[in-house]
Amino acid sequence: MKLSIWTYEGPPHVGAMRVATAMEKLHFVLHAPQGDTYADLLFTMIERGNKRPPVTYTTFQARDLGADTADLFKKACKEAVERFNPEALLVGASCTAELIQDDPGGLADALQLKIPVIPLELPSYQRKENFGTDETFYQIVKALACTQEKTEKFSVNILGPNALGFRHRDDVRELKTILSDLNVDLNAVAPLGASPSSIKSLTKAHANIMLYPESSELACRWLKENFDMPYTENTPIGINSTKDFISELNKIRGAKDGISDTSRLNFDWWSKSVDSNYFTGKRVFIFGDATHVAAASRIAKEEMAFSIVGIGCYNREYARKIRGLAKDLSVDALISDDYLEVEKVIADLQPELILGSQMERHIGKRLGIPCAVISAPFHVQDHPARFSPQVGWEGANVIFDTWVHPLVMGLEEHLLGMFREDFEFNDTAGPSHLSNSKGKVNDERKELEENEITWAPEAAKELKKIPFFVRGKAKRNTEQFASENGHNAITKDLLYEAKAHYAR
Amino acid sequence: MNEHSKIEKVGGCSDLPILKERGQREVFCGLTGIIWLHRKIQDAFFLVVGSRTCAHLLQSAAGVMIFAEPRFGTAILEEKDLAGMADAHEELDREVANLLERRPDIKQLFLVGSCPSEVIKLDLSNAAERLSKVYFPKVRVLNFSGSGIETTFTQGEDACLASLVPTLQETDEDNLVLVGSLPDIVEDQLVDLIKELGIKKISVLPGRNTATMPIVGKRSKFILVQPFLTDTSEALEKRGASRINAPFPFGEEGTTLWLKAIKDSYGVSEDKFEEVTSAPRKRAQIGLEKLRASLQDKTIFFFPDSQLEIPLARFLSRECGMKLIEVGSPYINRSLVDKDLELIDEMPLISEGQDVDLQLDRCRESNPDITVCGLGLANPLEAEGLTTKWAIELVFTPIHGYEQAQDLAELFVRPLKRKEALLI
Numbered sequence: 001m002k003l004s005i006w007t008y009e010g011p012p013h014v015g016a017m018r019v020a021t022a023m024e025k026l027h028f029v030l031h032a033p034q035g036d037t038y039a040d041l042l043f044t045m046i047e048r049g050n051k052r053p054p055v056t057y058t059t060f061q062a063r064d065l066g067a068d069t070a071d072l073f074k075k076a077c078k079e080a081v082e083r084f085n086p087e088a089l090l091v092g093a094s095c096t097a098e099l100i101q102d103d104p105g106g107l108a109d110a111l112q113l114k115i116p117v118i119p120l121e122l123p124s125y126q127r128k129e130n131f132g133t134d135e136t137f138y139q140i141v142k143a144l145a146c147t148q149e150k151t152e153k154f155s156v157n158i159l160g161p162n163a164l165g166f167r168h169r170d171d172v173r174e175l176k177t178i179l180s181d182l183n184v185d186l187n188a189v190a191p192l193g194a195s196p197s198s199i200k201s202l203t204k205a206h207a208n209i210m211l212y213p214e215s216s217e218l219a220c221r222w223l224k225e226n227f228d229m230p231y232t233e234n235t236p237i238g239i240n241s242t243k244d245f246i247s248e249l250n251k252i253r254g255a256k257d258g259i260s261d262t263s264r265l266n267f268d269w270w271s272k273s274v275d276s277n278y279f280t281g282k283r284v285f286i287f288g289d290a291t292h293v294a295a296a297s298r299i300a301k302e303e304m305a306f307s308i309v310g311i312g313c314y315n316r317e318y319a320r321k322i323r324g325l326a327k328d329l330s331v332d333a334l335i336s337d338d339y340l341e342v343e344k345v346i347a348d349l350q351p352e353l354i355l356g357s358q359m360e361r362h363i364g365k366r367l368g369i370p371c372a373v374i375s376a377p378f379h380v381q382d383h384p385a386r387f388s389p390q391v392g393w394e395g396a397n398v399i400f401d402t403w404v405h406p407l408v409m410g411l412e413e414h415l416l417g418m419f420r421e422d423f424e425f426n427d428t429a430g431p432s433h434l435s436n437s438k439g440k441v442n443d444e445r446k447e448l449e450e451n452e453i454t455w456a457p458e459a460a461k462e463l464k465k466i467p468f469f470v471r472g473k474a475k476r477n478t479e480q481f482a483s484e485n486g487h488n489a490i491t492k493d494l495l496y497e498a499k500a501h502y503a504r
Numbered sequence: 505m506n507e508h509s510k511i512e513k514v515g516g517c518s519d520l521p522i523l524k525e526r527g528q529r530e531v532f533c534g535l536t537g538i539i540w541l542h543r544k545i546q547d548a549f550f551l552v553v554g555s556r557t558c559a560h561l562l563q564s565a566a567g568v569m570i571f572a573e574p575r576f577g578t579a580i581l582e583e584k585d586l587a588g589m590a591d592a593h594e595e596l597d598r599e600v601a602n603l604l605e606r607r608p609d610i611k612q613l614f615l616v617g618s619c620p621s622e623v624i625k626l627d628l629s630n631a632a633e634r635l636s637k638v639y640f641p642k643v644r645v646l647n648f649s650g651s652g653i654e655t656t657f658t659q660g661e662d663a664c665l666a667s668l669v670p671t672l673q674e675t676d677e678d679n680l681v682l683v684g685s686l687p688d689i690v691e692d693q694l695v696d697l698i699k700e701l702g703i704k705k706i707s708v709l710p711g712r713n714t715a716t717m718p719i720v721g722k723r724s725k726f727i728l729v730q731p732f733l734t735d736t737s738e739a740l741e742k743r744g745a746s747r748i749n750a751p752f753p754f755g756e757e758g759t760t761l762w763l764k765a766i767k768d769s770y771g772v773s774e775d776k777f778e779e780v781t782s783a784p785r786k787r788a789q790i791g792l793e794k795l796r797a798s799l800q801d802k803t804i805f806f807f808p809d810s811q812l813e814i815p816l817a818r819f820l821s822r823e824c825g826m827k828l829i830e831v832g833s834p835y836i837n838r839s840l841v842d843k844d845l846e847l848i849d850e851m852p853l854i855s856e857g858q859d860v861d862l863q864l865d866r867c868r869e870s871n872p873d874i875t876v877c878g879l880g881l882a883n884p885l886e887a888e889g890l891t892t893k894w895a896i897e898l899v900f901t902p903i904h905g906y907e908q909a910q911d912l913a914e915l916f917v918r919p920l921k922r923k924e925a926l927l928i
Contacts, residue, residue, distance in 0.1 A: 001595035010560040035533025035652025040880030050887035095555035096619035465689035500787040
């Protein structure tokens with residue numbers, strides 16, 4: 001048993017849902033109690049998904065236990081296939097169903113459906129979400145891929161992008177541009193946007209791009225062993241990593257001269273320009289999934305000239321990679337999914353910038369340290385409407401902007417240092433382009449002092465119960481209402497009269 | 505621990521046809537109640553004994569992370585806990601010891617059962633008793649189940665409050681207890697109104713901390729502020745308290761009838777009642793009048809969520825002029841919502857339980873002006889062209905009482921107005 005306050009990863013069946021939701025014409029029947037359907041809102045809210053995840057939950061209840069949970073599962077499979085008409089069916093169990101041992105795979109087999117059924121083994125009490133994506137995608141590939149004639153021209157698959165991945169949608173778009181620069185044909189992207197039929201034809205390609213090892217390493221390895229398809233291991237995030245990725249791909253396809261158009265790349269010059277001098281030696285702490293942390297570490301060191309004070313990842317599967325990297329950087333590696341432990345390390349290191357997930361942004365807020373998000377899990381605000389990849393040249397531009405945004409700009413920093421005594425322009429003022437809550441507090445105090453209208457104690461007490469973010473407006477409205485109606489003193493009743501008056 | 509009966513219970517009366525469905529349910533489990541309960545009871549900690557899924561649910565349902573270390577956490581069961589039961593109890597004791605050492609401010613610890621802990625029959629009532637012996641009186645350890653196999657969404661609060669009832673001190677007083685957690689500001693408004701009626705011995709379950717938990721006895725009366733408190737209600741009746749039956753205090757009419765039931769029960773004079781309620785009633789009426797035009801004759805469809813659906817449907821049809829198409833509720837306890845049902849003039853389809861795909865078919869077919877549903881369905885339905893209201897906002901927003909009547913209507917006006925305002 002282990003106490004957890006916040007978690008970085010969900011259970012493995014959520015990983016399976018990330019694969020299923022990314023794909024087309026695939027349906028997932030999940031043996032699970034009611035309540036597990038909360039997972040739908042991850043997709044519909046955080047990614048603003050405009051359709052329901054293709055998941056049918058059996059939603060068994062206490063009364064079903066020991067009686068007919070197996071029948072319930074079979075019924076759910078049959079109805080899902082009839083209603084959604086998928087090309088293939090995934091079946092699996094969530095943590096509770098794992099305990100009742102109904103064997104979804106066997107039950108679905110017994111139905112003799114006309115489509116392939118892919119059973120998933122997702123050990124909920126040992127593994128987590130990223131394992132779920134990797135394993136699910138691997139099982140799908142293993143079940144469906146078959147020998148196909150290779151495309152005439154050299155072509156690749158992009159493997160790994162899925163639902164709820166950090167900027168996966170945009171990474172694919174950027175990578176497609178780079179492949180087209182290199183004159184490399186794209187056979188398929190999977191799981192994102194792939195159908196079971198396109199999984200069948202993955203083997204038409206000559207090689208695979210393992211874009212995110214967390215969600216495609218098992219599949220890439222299996223395709224290499226069974227279909228002799230080589231795969232790339234460099235993740236093209238950052239300038240140097242993108243260059244290395246291109247060389248690796250060129251090597252695989254036996255081409256020497258493939259180059260990608262870097263005229264879109266601004267990061268290199270932005271970083272060399274004098275204004276960026278103030279980045280030199282900025283102390284950063286980097287935490288997230290291993291792939292994004294490794295990429296960010298290289299960018300931080302080689303392309304921003306930051307000073308890295310610590311790195312870590314929450315997915316234990318890649319601990320060795322992060323430990324090796326930490327050793328090269330002469331810092332400690334933090335391998336942990338314990339949010340409180342991460343917070344403690346950050347508090348001890350006191351970096352000037354955190355590169356992390358939304359969990360670290362939360363820690364940063366508490367500790368007053370700026371944070372840029374580089375990895376899942378992420379908040380709805382980190383799933384922007386605009387094109388914002390991490391991969392490739394445009395990804396590098398996006399990364400530069402994102403990392404710099406929370407920092408105080410170069411000369412501004414000096415001014416803040418020079419005029420510490422200035423009442424509104426002091427070292428606690430924070431960057432001028434970001435909101436400043438301290439200023440607001442001062443304004444509020446001033447207003448209270450200047451006002452001639454008095455607040456009866458009970459009304460003032462009532463005002464304090466109004467949530468802080470609308471309190472200021474409520475106060476101003478009430479006072480305006482009072483003065484317009486000739487009241488000098490505000491009572492509790494008057495507060496509510498004003499509220500009724502201003503209601504839309 | 506709760507009996508395995510909650511979901512099977514059906515309404516006592518059969519004169520009203522209720523469509524009962526047993527298919528896939530798109531609802532939260534009772535653990536979700538912890539999101540507001542842990543803010544409401546300020547010296548309590550909620551320790552879910554469950555899986556990574558439970559922890560992930562709590563974090564995701566909260567939508568955003570709360571800007572503080574929360575007073576809830578999950579003791580995540582691991583492979584080794586499932587192997588032998590003796591182990592699991594020792595592990596739990598260790599986690600509780602660590603927790604209470606780190607959080608010395610905690611005075612009440614709730615061990616919260618989940619689907620996995622129920623299925624492996626981990627006896628949390630036994631654990632609570634054992635741990636209470638160790639930590640009482642500094643910390644009281646209680647238990648309830650918020651598992652999805654037994655509870656739906658707000659039933660978690662019901663189970664929590666029901667677990668508190670046996671711990672309330674006995675009294676001979678004839679006091680009044682308001683039952684159900686409300687935002688502090690709303691709770692104070694309602695308590696103040698009742699005090700102004702001349703009823704001074706009044707308290708609230710749950711109290712904001714251990715010291716302010718109500719006392720209860722054979723002369724106590726209680727009134728519910730939330731319709732989902734079936735078990736709590738029964739537990740209080742077992743202690744000898746009697747329930748004042750009333751429609752729920754939503755809208756001007758609902759709040760007035762709710763207060764009137766208290767007034768009648770205590771024999772407060774008509775004049776006094778007028779004196780206390782006339783000003784806020786008028787305010788609520790004025791507030792609602794402004795919004796009525798936007799809602800008049802608009803059709804509405806409720807997916808099941810919180811059991812608030814029937815009282816809210818009553819408010820929207822009677823005070824806002826909306827037309828009800830279907831009112832879905834996860835569970836209907838007729839004895840608690842009868843007073844609301846009686847007031848609904850044109851009875852819509854009332855459904856209990858869910859088969860979400862069939863219900864979605866009905867919803868699309870009837871093409872309502874506004875659909876009240878959970879977060880998993882809202883964006884997909886919006887994408888199909890329907891206008892939706894997130895049901896969860898009705899649980900997280902102050903909506904009870906006179907001063908919130910217009911806010912409640914406003915929650916339904918906003919999505920309609922937005923649809924009109926957008927020119928894209």
